[in-house]
Amino acid sequence: MSSGVGAFGGTSQCYRHWLGFTQCRLAAPNPTLCLLEQADYMECLTRDKLKRRVAAKLVEAKRLADEAKNPSAGGAAHGGH
8 A cells, every 4th residue: 555655755756546446446346347447556556667668768769770770671671661
């Protein structure tokens, strides 16, 4: 459970997501109605989606850099003209 207090005082960055999730769970007749709130809270804690997006961007940047170094290989792999 989240205390709401950040490491250096003040409100923690995920506390508002925790509040939203717990308020939904208290009000919802079925816990599955709170899956979006739970997902938001878990993303705030773990940043998994953000990490995957950054990794994909790094892979794409490397691919573009490799194509720039060797344009004939990159064009042929993608049906170059």
